[in-house]
Amino acid sequence: MRVLIVDDHEEVRDLLVRSLRREGHEVLAAATAGEARARFAAGALDVVVLDVALPDGSGIDLCSELRQSGVSTPVLLLTAHAAVPERVAGLDAGADDFLGKPFAVSELRARVRALGRRGPAMRPMETRCGDALLDFRARRAERAGVEVPLTAREWSLLELLAARSGRFVSRGEILELVWGAEVEATASLEVLVARIRRKLGEGVLRTMRGHGYALAVD
Structure with a gap:
């Protein structure tokens, strides 16, 4: 699968990239919403792991923007631990799943696999x-x-x-x-x-x- 990691924390981003690559995925990385948009423009993606807090905007707003433009790639949001209103806002924006921080990398890998199997959601217009x-x-x-x-x-x-x-x-x-x-x-x-x-x-x-x-x- 082709997976995009969007997180401005370099250590977290590098950890997830290495971990998912060991599973055989092609993994791309972005530190900002702007970089993520460029990655989307460069080619199709199978799953996006998207942090809510980005230096140039909200991951929730980016997710909503993608959905409004017709992008149906599954999105896994990384959210603050136990921030229920934030998770609800993410789901309202079109996210497919969420994972609270801190998280176990093994669980994140499992969720990425599950979203990849599901494929793009058929979101009727x-x-x-x-x-x-x-x-x-x-x-x-x-x-x-x-x-x-x-x-x-x-x-x-x-x-x-x-x-x-x-x-x-x-x-x-x-x-x-x-x-x-x-x-x-x-x-x-x-x-x-x-x-x-x-x-x-x-x-x-x-x-x-x-x-x-x-x-x-x-």
């Missing part, structure tokens, strides 16, 4: 569910031709379900990926689902009792 139209690139929702405002967390849930192409996603996975941790948020999830149905129509989400939810894509 638009999805229609009945009379609701979801434009994920512009983050614009319409119902019967009328624009409907959605919150960042509502978009996060809809993007997660849309990426699964109508398959059911368990409550536990939704809590992990949308809230950033498997907290006691079951009631909050049900409120979120009810709010989306109220805005976009009862049929936009399907429920599997005791398991989870799916997007009712046309």
Whole structure:
């Protein structure tokens, strides 16, 4: 696999480069967001390991920028240990996974392998569910031709379900990926689902009792 490491700490960057190269990966490195953009322009990548704190900007903002430009390469964010709001912001920006600092290099290698096996996420640009139209690139929702405002967390849930192409996603996975941790948020999830149905129509989400939810894509 072709892996890009983006981290401004030279020791961490060099450690990860050496470790991943020993596994047989082709590994590129960047210390800034600007260097990372140049690496993307130079050729296709299979996985990106991206630190949140960069000297010339936020890794979260860079991830969002890549997603808005249509880049679907899996992104593993390196975040401050136990910084749940930061991890949630990263997932909202389009990151595929996160790992808190400090971390075990063996776990990072395993996560990189898993993302590589998964491949680029199929992130639909638009999805229609009945009379609701979801434009994920512009983050614009319409119902019967009328624009409907959605919150960042509502978009996060809809993007997660849309990426699964109508398959059911368990409550536990939704809590992990949308809230950033498997907290006691079951009631909050049900409120979120009810709010989306109220805005976009009862049929936009399907429920599997005791398991989870799916997007009712046309």
